[in-house]
Amino acid sequence: MNFLSLPNAGRQNELDIARGLAVIFMVLIHCVEYFYNGEDSVFFKVANFLGSPPAAPVFMFILGCGIVYSRRSAPGLLFKRGVIFLVLSYVFNALVYVLPYYISSKLNDDAEIFEENWTQIYDADILQFAGLAFIFFALMKKLNLSNLGYLIVGIICSGVAMYLGENFAEFESTCLQAVTGLFWGTHEGSYFPFLSWIAYPIAGYLFADILIYTRPEDKGALYTKLSLICAVIFIASAVVLAKFYAWDDMMDGDPYYHQNIFFNIMFIAFVLAWIGLMYLVAKVLPNLIMSCLKTISVLVTPFYVLQYIFIIYIAVLVFGDEAEWDMNPVLLMFVAVSVLSYIVAVIYSKIRKA
DSSP: OGGGGSSTOOOOHHHHHHHHHHHHHHHHHHHHHHHHTTSSHHHHHHHHHHHHHTTTHHHHHHHHHHHHHOOOOOHHHHHHHHHHHHHHHHHHHHIIIIHHHHHHHHHHHHHHHHHHGGGGGGGHHHHHHHHHHHHHHHHHTTTTHHHHHHHHHHHHOOOOOHHHHHHSSOSSSSHHHHHHTTTTTTTTTTTHEEEEEEHHHHHHHHHHHHHHHGGGHHHHHHHHHHHHHHHHHHHHHHHTTTTTOOHHHHSSSSHHHHHHHHHHHHHHHHHHHHHHHEEEEEEEEHHHHHHHHHHHTHHHHHHHHHHHHHHIIIIIIIITTOOOOOOOHHHHHHHHHHHHHHHHHHHHHHHOOO
């Protein structure tokens, strides 16, 4: 069947809104991490929540949806894209995480500034994960894996992550940590290890394979049933897991970044309920806001890179990585970084197309 002849091919407003908001929430939590001074405040807890389940899990889930909805998802193209993403992710680490600290160490004649931060060169962040995810889907598509096969592989990966995290959580070798941290949490800079997070793109892939064959007039019923069921699963899972983990750790601690299968289930349920909510939001959202969110969704990579450049260089070089602001200045910084990243990303896109 031709791609365009599928019942629900083309861009999906709810997915664009969800991904656009996911990146905006990332800007918010990054501003809070680098500039805010009140970790016990209500504002911090709200920002921490928005920067967690509606951010990275949604972003990764929609990455999987994109594999289904893209007409450039042949194994060879995905593999090439993954390798390029992986290589450029370390260039990003060097230029954005490490270089500002090196410049600061020179400006302040303080070598410790660089010595304490150079290890961020091998952080396993969301860009490294995306590269590995593209390579993963290239290999799975080459093997012509069935949907059941994807589900089984996702469960196995999550189980292996739990086992390795409990039995091989640390290594003395920095070089070994740099490699193992990509796959499970072996150091504090291993934020999105592959085995702990691949469940989200897999879930997105499986969901999109249903969505793309769903007639537009039936989407409302699909989202209503799915959202209600998943909202119940999320709430029940959160209540149970809160008995074993502190809430802040569930949203922004080791249990969140180095997830086990129970966290995967909880947050996948949230993502599906959230996207169902975005389906309703899309019906009432003003055209201007819809257009902006769609633009951010399309330009998600440059927008993400730019917001981190602005935040870290300002935090390190202007404020010496010691900013401790109240809520209002942080919100102003959040708005300023978001708007500036949007404008520069649009300009960059137009230059590329010229």
